[in-house]
Amino acid sequence: MIEVKQLTKEFSIAKDKKLTVLKDINLVIEDRDIFGIIGMSGAGKSTFIRCLNLLEKPTKGSILIDGVDITRKRGRQLLILRKQIGMIFQNFNLLMQKNVSRNIAFGLEITKARYFKIPGMSGREYEELGYFKKRSLKKKEIERRVDELLKLVDLEDKKYEYPSKLSGGQRQRVAIARALATYPSILLCDEATSALDSRTTESILKLLKKINEETGVTIVMITHEMNVVQKICNKVAVLDKSEIVASGYTKEVFGDTSSEIVAQLLGGEEA
Numbered sequence: 001m002i003e004v005k006q007l008t009k010e011f012s013i014a015k016d017k018k019l020t021v022l023k024d025i026n027l028v029i030e031d032r033d034i035f036g037i038i039g040m041s042g043a044g045k046s047t048f049i050r051c052l053n054l055l056e057k058p059t060k061g062s063i064l065i066d067g068v069d070i071t072r073k074r075g076r077q078l079l080i081l082r083k084q085i086g087m088i089f090q091n092f093n094l095l096m097q098k099n100v101s102r103n104i105a106f107g108l109e110i111t112k113a114r115y116f117k118i119p120g121m122s123g124r125e126y127e128e129l130g131y132f133k134k135r136s137l138k139k140k141e142i143e144r145r146v147d148e149l150l151k152l153v154d155l156e157d158k159k160y161e162y163p164s165k166l167s168g169g170q171r172q173r174v175a176i177a178r179a180l181a182t183y184p185s186i187l188l189c190d191e192a193t194s195a196l197d198s199r200t201t202e203s204i205l206k207l208l209k210k211i212n213e214e215t216g217v218t219i220v221m222i223t224h225e226m227n228v229v230q231k232i233c234n235k236v237a238v239l240d241k242s243e244i245v246a247s248g249y250t251k252e253v254f255g256d257t258s259s260e261i262v263a264q265l266l267g268g269e270e271a
């Protein structure tokens with residue numbers, strides 16, 4: 001569970017001048033939710049999602065993941081916590097000089113085995129596998145995980161292909177596999193389907209839903225595409241001028257005809 005408490009983010013924009021981008025945000029995202037964050041351009045969506053994995057440091061407030069306040073962690077503890085959060089982006093951010101298999105393996109190769117938290121594995125099993133040791137994963141272990149992920153995202157036939165030879169949808173599948181490689185419990189999606197056509201968007205959403213159901217990963221997505229939220233988000237929060245103005249089950253939030261901002265968003269009047 002993610003609990004966001006009184007989160008405020010200010011940017012210094014000039015001497016003695018601050019811009020408040022997030023103001024006193026309170027939000028609970030439950031395990032296995034597919035949670036959408038929507039709002040007009042400039043509302044603070046990107047800043048919010050970047051605060052969730054501490055790419056931006058909150059000015060005030062706390063972010064608790066399973067009860068642990070990540071804003072207070074430093075060094076090795078922060079590294080371990082960060083492994084619980086994967087992220088995908090609008091422009092995929094793949095390493096163009098590496099093939100699909102190496103892109104997916106990248107996070108596994110640079111992470112010490114003890115930073116992994118494999119779901120369902122007991123302490124004893126970890127010990128037997130040497131997961132408490134300082135070593136990196138063995139080549140064979142990495143290959144096994146890469147193959148598992150290729151199967152999950154349905155790209156087994158592209159294992160040795162380079163990103164330049166892939167379609168946008170295939171690139172996003174590689175990015176999803178890479179983000180999930182270290183067994184995160186949370187996947188953040190930053191406008192993950194905005195660069196894709198409607199058919200490809202559909203197939204990526206289907207994949208995300210399948211992954212959510214099969215692995216139990218919690219998904220938090222920011223998007224300006226209302227149809228995306230309607231298709232897969234069970235819950236949604238509306239950000240308007242730095243504040244959460246509505247949140248709850250998608251059907252209820254979108255069904256609230258008295259909300260001007262919801263009407264604007266659904267009417268496609270996004271700037």
Ligand SMILES: Nc1ncnc2c1ncn2[C@@H]1O[C@H](COP(=O)(O)OP(=O)(O)OP(=O)(O)O)[C@@H](O)[C@H]1O
Pocket residue numbers: 011012013019021039040041042043044045046047048224
């Ligand atoms: N590093 C920064 N320094 C100063 N201002 C910033 C910084 N990052 C974002 N902002 C400002 O914060 C506000 C919110 O930006 P943010 O990117 O979070 O909004 P958004 O809802 O994601 O918008 P969009 O949908 O257009 O991407 C904007 O006014 C933006 O200019």
